[in-house]
Amino acid sequence: MPADGERLGALDILERLVSFDTESSRSNVALIDWVCAYLDGWGVPYARVPNAAGDKQAVFATIGPMVDGGVVLSGHTDVVPVTGQSWTTDPFKLRIADGRAYGRGAVDMKGFDALCLALVPTALQADLTRPIHILLSYDEETTCLGVADTIARFGADLPRPGAVIVGEPTDLEVADAHKSVVTYLTTVHGHEAHSAKPMLGANAVMAAADLVSELNRIADMMIARGDPSGRFDPPNTTVHVGTIDGGTARNILPKLCAFHWEFRGLPGLDLAEIPALFAEKAEAVARERLNRYGPYGRIETIEEVAVPGLAPEPGSEAERLALRATGRNRTISVPYGTEAGRFQAAGISTVVCGPGSIDQAHQPDEYITLDALERGGAFLRQVLAECTR
Incomplete structure (x- = not known):
């Protein structure tokens, strides 16, 4: 644990x-314990926000006046798995080499989290006119729901912020747009029979094929609709089937067929449109x-x-x-989902704005450059300065 007032x-x-090791399937509580001990050492007030099971927690810390209208610096603590990846060294032991800091989560996004925490002693000395909040969450890599319980407390027992900067890696470009991500599991329940007698059952695989064809049709419709803003790559809402599994043998009508599918929608897309077309x-x-x-089968879809x-x-x-804090004069869109929409x-x-490149995220030997960390620290100090005016 850090010593009281230890400047790291x-x-x-x-x-x-x-x-x-805070892979999304694991608890992050040990990490949050360390963060809270660090905050205690500096006398920074915070709230722990656990999930329903109690095995994961977010933490929301406040520096400055306990009033509404502050700025949230938001980062997640969970990381994607390392299983099956070829790492040069232990992914959970930071390695510094060639001007880079290597480790799982170094860029996505423990680098930003570290910069926020390193800012604490400087922020405590600043004459803040509005608060700086640090929010560290969980489950961003799976559901982006790790911030939801904290958001629900804004304006109740936690101050309601006026602005949020989600520090995902954008090379410090300011992103004001990204697509939605909605995923489903569809399971077709048929009825087994001999393939020579199809009238005695229901073929789940052939029914699933019809549904996948419908998703192809919807995908083509979304391509034709395009992106009126001209800001996204690809320039349309996308529809995708990622897995499909069903059947027992070639001469048995398959009882089950399941497939995972998703859509990534342009901002402004009615999120009910595609599932409604699919349900029809x-x-x-x-x-x-x-x-x-006969009444042999059914189809169920779970979001x-x-x-x-x-x-x-x-x-x-x-x-x-x-x-203002980055010195940029334009915004960008990013191709990945974040907690920002919540x-x-x-x-x-x-907005989304943080140090490092998403190109290094989720990779073996994930890294953030030392230069990116330095520039990220300068960015946060400028945000801090904006909160003293």
Whole structure:
């Protein structure tokens, strides 16, 4: 544990954060314990926000006046798995070499978390007119729901912020837009029979094929609709089937067929549109194919993850703050999902802006450059300066 008032540099903190194996399937509580001990050492007030099971926690810390209108620096503590990846060294032991800091989560996004925590002693000495909040969450890599319980407390027992900067790696470009990500598992339940007598059952695989064809049709429709903003690559909402599994043998009508699918929607897409089109087709397939010879089958679809998109809000408080702090004069879009849309959905101005490149995320030998960390620290100090005016 850190000593009381121990001033640690960003690399020292990053070394400690990387040492905790916080893959999304694991608990992050040991890491949060360390962070809270660090905050205690500086006398910074904070709230722990556990999940329902109690095996994961977010922490929300406040520096400055305990009032509404502050700035949240938001980062996640979970990381993607290392299983099956070829790492040169232990992924949970920070390695410094060739101007880079290597380790799982170094860029996505424990580097940003470390910079925020390293800022604490400087922030405590600043004459803040509005608070700086540090929010470290969990489950960003799976559901982006790790911030939800904290957001629900804004304006109740926690101050309601005026702006949020989500520190995902953007090379310190200011991102004001990304697509939504919604994923599903569809399971077709048929009825087994000899393939020579299809009228005695229901073929789950052939019904699933009809549904996948419908997703192809919807995908083509979204391509044709395009991206009126011209800001996204690819320039349209995408629809994708990632896995499909079903059947026992070539001469048995398959009892089950399941497939995972998703869509990544442009900001402004009605998130109910694609599932409604799919549900309409599923009803027809169940009626016309699965149950053609009797009440043999059914189709069920479960929504697994729904990450809201981030829509541009030109001139918003978060945008203006981040542009001033980075010295940029334009915003960008990013191709990946983040927690930013959850803050925006709660009515809080939000952008994505952090050090390092997403190109290094999720890779074996993941790294953030020391230069990116230095520039990220300068960015946060400028954000801090904006909160003293």
